[in-house]
Amino acid sequence: MLIKLTGGMVYDPASGIDGQRQDIYIQDGRIVNKPVGEVQVDHEYDLKGKVVMAGAIDMHTHIGGGKVNIARTLLPEDHRLDPVARTDITRSGCGHAAPSSFVTGYRYAEMGYTTGFEPAVLPANARQAHMEMADIPIMDKGGYIMLGSDDYLLRMMTAKKDQKAINDYVAWTIQAAKGIGIKVVNAGGISAFKFNQRKLDLDEQNSHYGVTPRAILKTLATAVKELGIAHPLHVHGCNLGVPGNMNTTLDTIQGIGGLPMHLTHIQFHSYGAEGDFKFSSGAAQIAEAINKNKNITVDVGQIMFGQTVTASGDNMIQYINHKHASPNKWVTMDIECDAGCGVVPFKYKDQNFVNALQWAIGLETFLLVDDPWRISLTTDHPNGAPFTSYPHLIRLLMDRSFRNDRLSTIHPEAQKMTNLASINREYTLNEIAIMTRAGAAKLIGLKDRGGLSAGNWGDITVYTDNADRQKMFEKPDYVFKDGELVVKDGKVIHTKWGTTHVVKPDFDASVEKDLKKYFDRFLTMKLDNFKISDDEITEDGRGSLTVHPLKGGVA
Amino acid sequence: MAEITEVPSPFCGIGTDDLTIQVEGVSLKVTKNGCTVNTPAFEQAITDTGPRVDGKKVSLDVAVAKAAALLKDTNQPVIGGCATDVNGMRALLALADRSGAVVDNMNFTNARRNFLALQDSGWINTTLAEVKNRCDLLLVVGVDLEAFAPRFFEHYLWNEESMFLDDTGKREVIYLGKAPSGNASTSPTGQKAQVFECGVADLPEVVAVLRALVKGNPIRVESTGGVAVADLQAIADKLKAAKYSVVTWAAGALTYNQAELTVQTLSEMVKDLNSQNTRSSGLPLAGKEGDQTANQVCGWTTGYPARTRFSRGYPEYDPYLNDANFLLDNGEADALVWVQAFNAGAVPPVTDLPTIVVGRSGMTFEHEPDVFIPVGTPGIDHAGHAYRMDNVVAIRLKKLRDSGLPSTAQVLSAIEQAF
Numbered sequence: 001m002l003i004k005l006t007g008g009m010v011y012d013p014a015s016g017i018d019g020q021r022q023d024i025y026i027q028d029g030r031i032v033n034k035p036v037g038e039v040q041v042d043h044e045y046d047l048k049g050k051v052v053m054a055g056a057i058d059m060h061t062h063i064g065g066g067k068v069n070i071a072r073t074l075l076p077e078d079h080r081l082d083p084v085a086r087t088d089i090t091r092s093g094c095g096h097a098a099p100s101s102f103v104t105g106y107r108y109a110e111m112g113y114t115t116g117f118e119p120a121v122l123p124a125n126a127r128q129a130h131m132e133m134a135d136i137p138i139m140d141k142g143g144y145i146m147l148g149s150d151d152y153l154l155r156m157m158t159a160k161k162d163q164k165a166i167n168d169y170v171a172w173t174i175q176a177a178k179g180i181g182i183k184v185v186n187a188g189g190i191s192a193f194k195f196n197q198r199k200l201d202l203d204e205q206n207s208h209y210g211v212t213p214r215a216i217l218k219t220l221a222t223a224v225k226e227l228g229i230a231h232p233l234h235v236h237g238c239n240l241g242v243p244g245n246m247n248t249t250l251d252t253i254q255g256i257g258g259l260p261m262h263l264t265h266i267q268f269h270s271y272g273a274e275g276d277f278k279f280s281s282g283a284a285q286i287a288e289a290i291n292k293n294k295n296i297t298v299d300v301g302q303i304m305f306g307q308t309v310t311a312s313g314d315n316m317i318q319y320i321n322h323k324h325a326s327p328n329k330w331v332t333m334d335i336e337c338d339a340g341c342g343v344v345p346f347k348y349k350d351q352n353f354v355n356a357l358q359w360a361i362g363l364e365t366f367l368l369v370d371d372p373w374r375i376s377l378t379t380d381h382p383n384g385a386p387f388t389s390y391p392h393l394i395r396l397l398m399d400r401s402f403r404n405d406r407l408s409t410i411h412p413e414a415q416k417m418t419n420l421a422s423i424n425r426e427y428t429l430n431e432i433a434i435m436t437r438a439g440a441a442k443l444i445g446l447k448d449r450g451g452l453s454a455g456n457w458g459d460i461t462v463y464t465d466n467a468d469r470q471k472m473f474e475k476p477d478y479v480f481k482d483g484e485l486v487v488k489d490g491k492v493i494h495t496k497w498g499t500t501h502v503v504k505p506d507f508d509a510s511v512e513k514d515l516k517k518y519f520d521r522f523l524t525m526k527l528d529n530f531k532i533s534d535d536e537i538t539e540d541g542r543g544s545l546t547v548h549p550l551k552g553g554v555a
Numbered sequence: 556m557a558e559i560t561e562v563p564s565p566f567c568g569i570g571t572d573d574l575t576i577q578v579e580g581v582s583l584k585v586t587k588n589g590c591t592v593n594t595p596a597f598e599q600a601i602t603d604t605g606p607r608v609d610g611k612k613v614s615l616d617v618a619v620a621k622a623a624a625l626l627k628d629t630n631q632p633v634i635g636g637c638a639t640d641v642n643g644m645r646a647l648l649a650l651a652d653r654s655g656a657v658v659d660n661m662n663f664t665n666a667r668r669n670f671l672a673l674q675d676s677g678w679i680n681t682t683l684a685e686v687k688n689r690c691d692l693l694l695v696v697g698v699d700l701e702a703f704a705p706r707f708f709e710h711y712l713w714n715e716e717s718m719f720l721d722d723t724g725k726r727e728v729i730y731l732g733k734a735p736s737g738n739a740s741t742s743p744t745g746q747k748a749q750v751f752e753c754g755v756a757d758l759p760e761v762v763a764v765l766r767a768l769v770k771g772n773p774i775r776v777e778s779t780g781g782v783a784v785a786d787l788q789a790i791a792d793k794l795k796a797a798k799y800s801v802v803t804w805a806a807g808a809l810t811y812n813q814a815e816l817t818v819q820t821l822s823e824m825v826k827d828l829n830s831q832n833t834r835s836s837g838l839p840l841a842g843k844e845g846d847q848t849a850n851q852v853c854g855w856t857t858g859y860p861a862r863t864r865f866s867r868g869y870p871e872y873d874p875y876l877n878d879a880n881f882l883l884d885n886g887e888a889d890a891l892v893w894v895q896a897f898n899a900g901a902v903p904p905v906t907d908l909p910t911i912v913v914g915r916s917g918m919t920f921e922h923e924p925d926v927f928i929p930v931g932t933p934g935i936d937h938a939g940h941a942y943r944m945d946n947v948v949a950i951r952l953k954k955l956r957d958s959g960l961p962s963t964a965q966v967l968s969a970i971e972q973a974f
Contacts, residue, residue, distance in 0.1 A: 066947050069854045076674060076872050079858040085868035092652050092869045094858035100870075101855045124682070127949040131641055131940065132855045151688075151718055194689065196798070196834045208719065319679075319829070329677040334836055335947055336684040337718060343677075521716050524683045526561045529572045529951055536951065539938070540642060 001042050002027050002035065003483065008047030008462060011429050012054065013438040014451030018430040024052065026458040029483040033454040047462055050477060053433045054450050055114030055459030057440040060234075060264050060299050061381040063104050063141070064118045064132035066125045067311040067341040070331050071098040071382070074343060075309055077327075090492055091137075097308045097345075097382045105137035106492045107388055112461030112476040115140040115449060115498070119183055119234060119264065120313040122146050124336035126177035127532055130500065134543050138486050140449070140459075142501035144234045145179035146313055148216050149190035151337040152518060154209040163222055170223040171507035172515065176531040180444060180501050180548065181231035182224050183264075185313035186238055187213035190340040193316035200316070202238050202251050213238050214255045221259040227505040228550030230445020232260035232297060237269045240317045244273035246282025253289050253296055262443065265301025265380040266290075267362040277353055280417055281361045287368035290375070297443055298369070299376035302362035302393055304385030305350045311343045312383065318342020337522070348385070356414035360407070366397055367423045372434040376443065391474035397427040398469045445548050446501060458483030497542040504547050558586070563950040565640070565897060565934045566596040568842030569683065569704045569711070570943035570950050581958050583935065590705040599899065601958055603916040603929040610923045615961065615969075622892075622911045622926045623973035629890040632656040635879040635903060636895040636914075637849040637861055640939030640952060643963030644845070644852035644861075647894055650971040651865050656892070659879035660849040660861035661901065662841075665807035667874045669839050670850075670860050671815035678822035679829055681801060681836035682945035687711045688718035690726060692797035694790065695748075696821060697732035697758050698805040701739035703840055704944075708739040727797075729790055731765070731782075732758050733808070751790070753780040755810060759817050765791060766824040769831075794828055794835060805840040842944030844897040845933075851942050851949075880904055896930050896963045913966050931960035 003026040010022040025032045062068050072079070072094075079094035084103045086092035093100030099107065108116060116136075121129045121143035133141040147153055147170065156166055170182060188211055189200040195207050202214050221233040237252050239245040249269040253261075263269065272280035290296050307326075312318050315332045318341075322330040325344045332342040348355040362384070369375045377394070381387040396403045407420055415421075427435075441450025448456050460480040466472035475490030486494050512527065519527040537543040556579045563572035567590065574597070575587035581601055585594045606618035613621075626632055634651050637644065637660040651658045660666070672678065686693075693712065700707055717723050728740045728748035732755065740748040753761050757780025764779045768791035774784050794800050802825055809817055821837065828835035841847055853861040859872030875881070882888040883906050891910045893903035899917035903910060903924070910924040915932055933939035934952030939962070942949050 064855075069851060072858045073670070073850075073854050073860060074674060074677065076859055079870075079872075083869040083871070086652050086865075091649070091856075092865060093856065094870065098858070100858045124684075125947050125949075127940065127951070128851070128947070131852075131949065135645065135855060194685070194799070194834065196832065325677075329673075329675060331673070331677045332679050333947070334681045334685045334689075336682050337688050338684070522684070522688060522718050524570060524687060524711070525563075525948065525950070526572050529561060529563055533951075535938075536940075 002039060004041045004044045005047050005052065005460070005462070006044055008050045008052035009465070010052045010452060011433040012452040013430055013434045014441065015453045024452060024460065026480065026483040029458055031452060031454055031456045031458055045478065049465065051429065051463045051465050052452070053461050054437040054452050054456070055461050055479065055481065056112050056436040057450055058108070058113055058116040058378065058381070058387060059376050059440040059444055060119045060378045061116045061387055062118060062120065062311050062383070063116050063136060064101070065121060065129035067120065067313070067343055068098060068132065070341070070343045071309045071311045072100070074329060074331060075345060078307065089495060097386050101132055101135035102137055105139050109138040109479055109481065109487050109492055110490050111388070111390060111474060112463070112479050113139065114459040114479065114481050117141065117180070117444065118143040120144070120146055120185060121177060121179055122313065122335060122339040123150070123173055123177045124338040127536070130178060130532065130537060133500070134537070134540070137495045138481050138498060140498035140501060142180040144181035144183035144231070145174050145177045146183045146185055146339050147173060147220060148184035148187045149339055151191070154188065154191060154206065154211055157211045157215065157219060158209045163219070163226065166219055167223045167226050168507040168511040170220065171227050171505040172511050174229070175504055178500065178502050178532050178537065180503050181229060181234050182220060183234040183236070184217060184220055185236040186240065186316055187216040189213065189238060189316045190313060193319065193340065194334050198316065200238060202248050202255065217252065217256060218259070221256055221261055225259055228552050229503055229505055230548065230551045231443060232262045234262045234264055236264050236314060240268050240314055241321065243271050243279045245269050245271050246286055249286055250289055253293055256295070258295050260295050262297045264299050265378065265383065266298040267301045267303065267358065267365055267384070270361055270365060275417055277413070279354055279357060281357060281364060283361045283364035284368060284419070287365055291370050297374045299378040300362050300365055301378055301380035301384045303348050303355065303358045304379060304389045304392065305348050305355065305359065306385065307347045308382045308385055309343065309345045310383040311341070313339055313341050315340030315342045318344050336524070350410045353411045353413050356410035357417055359410065360414060360418035360420045363396060363403065364418060364420055364423065367425045372431040373439045373442065375435060376440050377435045391470045394432055394473045395468065395470035398432065400424060400426050445503070445551065447548050499544045499546045500537055501546050501548060503550060505550055559953065559955055562955065563934065563952055564593045565845065565941040565950070565952055566843065567592045567704050567706065568840070568944040569707055570948060571706055571710065572950060576955060578956050581956050583955060592705060596897070597935065599917060601916045601960070604959070606926070606928040608926050615928070618926050618928050619966065619969040619973055622970045625890060625909045625911060625925060626654050626970070626974060631866055631888050632890040632892060633879045633882050633888040634658050634892040634894060636661050636893045636901065638844040638898065638901065639894055639896040639963040640845065640933035640941055641848055641852055641949070642939055643894070643896060643933065643967065644849055646964040646967035646971065648853060648856045650967050653971050653974050655866045655868070657864040657866065657877050657879065657882060657888070658853060658861055659877055660846055662807065662844070662846040663862045664878065666841065666846060666850065666860070668806040668809055668815045668818050670874060672819040672822055676819055676823065678837050679825050681838055682947045683711055683943070685836070686801055686838060687714055689799045690801040691720065692727045692729070692793055692800040694794065694800060694802045695728065695730045696762065696802065696804040697755060698808040698840060699733050699736045700803065700840070702736050703805055705739070713743050727793065729793070731761065731790065751782050751786050753782050757781065758809065761787070762817050762820045766820050766827065769794060769824050769827050795831055795833060797833065797835070800828065800835040801838050802835065803838040803840055838945070840944055842942060844901065845941060847942035847944065847946050851946065883908070894963060894967070896932055913963055916960060928966050929960060930963050930966055931958055936960050937962045
């Protein structure tokens with residue numbers, strides 16, 4: 001089957017193409033070069049006047065795993081406002097803040113997104129994350145495996161085990177839990193909370209292990225690099241949401257000593273403590289540090305006004321945040337001497353000074369970071385806002401007068417505390433394509449996604465150019481997934497199942513000897529029952545695994 | 556004969572995965588680490604090997620076609636039981652979505668006590684490895700824990716080593732409400748649990764007083780529900796002094812109206828403790844016969860727990876009105892599908908409505924259902940996944956024998972396809 005997409009305006013930053021009229025051919029799911037000679041085109045789409053990009057990739061979105069399901073269970077009243085009926089080809093479910101798995105897949109696809117990564121896969125709960133994601137149709141998915149508050153790593157660090165031993169453990173864990181990256185959440189802090197520590201600064205020791213967040217970050221960032229895992233260590237920093245935490249963030253950037261590091265939902269970590277309310281924007285300083293330190297990448301975690309729910313591995317911070325729960329109900333959990341979670345519903349209000357300034361801080365960050373290859377567009381779904389707000393966010397970034405109109409409506413004191421109005425930058429379509437496609441694929445190390453050159457899978461989104469960028473991005477004309485047309489005029493017309501992206505870094509098999517003993521002594525499962533087998537992903541005939549290459553010639 | 560080790564159990568809820576099972580043909584024998592719950596559940600013999608329609612043996616295809624035909628003619632089918640593995644629940648929900656059924660897990664009226672508290676105010680909970688390594692005080696409220704899970708203490712309290720306690724034998728166990736039926740809660744060094752008994756109906760008051768004492772509120776009576784307030788004060792003091800106390804209850808044992816308020820009081824008490832500079836966590840006991848599995852899979856598929864209807868084309872949750880028994884008794888349902896792959900003794904409610912049973916081999920019925928399709932048991936006849944009581948860890952169930960019985964997922968998917 002040969003498909004031809006004819007005459008569209010192509011934005012493919014992966015190939016350096018910034019708005020060029022170009023035909024695209026798809027054969028057997030993948031993009032191919034123009035066939036030579038006389039070849040029968042089976043299906044041609046006339047894309048004159050249309051904008052063509054690769055399928056979008058959300059590199060940080062909470063779409064599967066225990067905390068997401070707790071969030072769903074906690075909020076029946078939110079689901080009731082957004083029921084989704086079944087059709088002949090789609091399943092029923094619910095939407096808004098914590099949508100059902102099927103609706104997650106449909107709504108992402110209907111916005112032109114074809115891939116999403118769950119950033120907080122606890123090894124102890126990885127099975128659940130994969131089972132939930134297996135029920136997300138159309139999209140590809142993957143997960144970052146959470147380490148850094150797990151007893152095994154911390155006791156290794158206390159015992160001053162060498163980096164090689166730690167690398168083996170990290171590689172073993174990412175394989176056992178089937179991930180594509182390593183994530184740290186409040187390094188050592190989730191563990192510290194279980195010992196009744198209520199905060200943990202970058203250089204503060206965990207009271208039991210005597211290990212600091214700084215040391216954990218360095219150790220894990222080194223492991224990720226030495227193992228050749230393409231995605232840099234994915235870091236949810238210390239002191240999330242705490243006024244003045246920008247200094248922690250700046251310190252974290254310095255402390256990593258040039259190692260690759262991804263700072264996630266940076267907006268929540270860019271706060272000063274100036275002004276009448278002791279809460280101010282640190283976006284300018286943070287952006288400056290990002291601009292200077294090329295080893296650093298970020299995603300923003302933009303907040304949007306309205307009801308949502310926050311779901312995080314950071315039980316320490318979420319416990320503190322429960323005071324802001326709206327509606328007033330919340331869950332935290334300590335999990336398996338491995339990790340934790342906290343789920344707190346939030347209602348961000350534009351007339352609340354702090355919320356209004358958070359909104360501005362996120363936008364300042366987007367606009368002040370120079371290099372779109374090092375910043376990803378996220379709301380930390382659903383923590384800052386549901387992913388369905390992306391088209392609105394894109395308009396805020398691309399349309400200065402729209403942005404300033406919105407700015408003029410927020411809490412007046414917050415308006416005074418942001419320099420947003422003085423920032424003239426408007427994102428271009430090419431920059432949006434970098435942030436949501438090529439840059440995200442590069443950052444995660446996806447070998448054949450996020451681009452439109454021959455060899456890439458046929459994940460393609462086609463929009464009608466529209467000066468109202470929100471309208472443009474919320475309703476693509478066509479979305480192709482692996483070369484199959486799945487969305488037409490913003491509606492799912494066909495469903496399929498995506499793959500699960502993983503990496504398989506090598507480890508010394510002898511690592512299991514100690515781990516087996518450790519599991520028998522302390523944990524609640526046998527080692528062999530803990531490891532997720534390939535079968536578990538593929539046995540129902542829908543799922544598949546795609547293994548991505550390691551970096552820098554690491555075997 | 557084969558011997559299979561490290562076998563995980565879907566029956567006891569606490570996720571034991573150290574059983575050794577001998578397999579001879581289709582007979583199983585638990586040779587190591589069995590218990591009164593797991594051993595009979597694994598060893599139960601296969602008696603029904605093929606489906607029946609109107610009591611007559613038929614092929615699977617015929618039974619599936621008959622089931623689909625029965626369902627097609629209905630306005631409000633109800634799918635009860637919902638006791639199966641993750642793939643079974645996936646297929647069950649697909650069938651419910653297709654047929655506009657009500658889905659109701661058979662233990663939901665018990666689980667509702669937890670869900671109502673969770674959905675009203677939330678909780679701070681923990682998981683079994685945290686209990687095993689961290690818990691220094693276990694408060695057991697209103698349940699005979701060792702009858703619920705015979706190996707709980709051996710596995711999670713009297714473990715020889717723990718990460719953070721020098722001597723697990725020094726942990727304290729306090730029973731409030733119901734007394735233990737045996738000595739499993741006595742530590743290896745002979746320290747017995749403290750027991751403060753009261754009637755189950757007195758629990759709301761006793762628990763409310765305990766929470767008040769944790770908060771430091773004055774109590775003017777000397778005893779409540781037969782428990783001395785001084786004793787409750789001592790429990791409150793111990794909870795406040797503990798480094799990591801765990802409060803456990805079983806929703807199924809709180810057999811009185813509005814028991815969700817007791818769950819809520821306990822959960823709010825745990826929150827109160829955490830705001831007084833110590834750590835404490837709740838631990839609801841559940842996880843039997845796929846109840847957590849049903850709620851988890853229904854949770855991600857619909858947004859709601861497993862008492863949800865699809866009759867309007869989209870899922871609607873109602874913890875009271877979608878009760879299968881209520882719908883059957885009220886004449887609102889016009890067909891019953893009963894799915895129970897774990898327990899042959901858990902038969903469907905008696906009804907005159909067309910009934911399809913997808914059940915564990917060995918079920919005996921007062922009224923023969925219109926269609927009976929015996930299915931394999933997850934973790935015995937086929938691989939699968941089930942959730943443990945702590946609702947975080949999903950265990951990977953093994954296939955132990957070749958019985959030829961189809962899985963719940965295969966049968967329900969076939970019915971959906973034929974629909």
